[in-house]
Amino acid sequence: MSYEMYKDFKETMIKTLKNKTATFAPAAQPTDLESIELNHAKTQTGIDNLQASAIKIPSELPPRITQHRVIFNSESPFALYVVSFLFISCMILSSALYFATRSNYERIDNNLKYRYIKIKGEATLERIAELKELFKLNHNNAKIRQMKKDV
Structure with a gap:
């Protein structure tokens, strides 16, 4: 043409x-x-x-087909490695998140203890031991909620 x-x-x-x-x-x-x-x-x-000397090109060329196949088979070792890597990564990240937020909860509790002692006016050893027991050993959510309301 x-x-x-x-x-x-x-x-x-x-x-x-x-x-x-x-x-x-x-x-x-x-x-x-x-x-x-x-x-x-x-x-x-x-x-x-x-x-006359050129290569003859047909008028209609067959379509060029390119196929890319990704096979994810449970029997292949690659799939096992990928799944195990993802599982271990999720466990490590979730434990890191747990330990990172744990210190924030301790800071919040210490802040509440400090404000409670400041309201009561005196910091005796008995009161500090009672607060430690309330927050650590015998964790009582009802008493902690009441303390937050008081503060």
């Missing part, structure tokens, strides 16, 4: 040049037109030779 378009373009160019040279050109310019026609003939024979 592009070759046919090239041919048509070339013919229209030659016709245009002939018309322009015939109307405006002096007698010396037809030699230029003759050289253009000679070059055209040489180019045409070169194109014909190329087409």
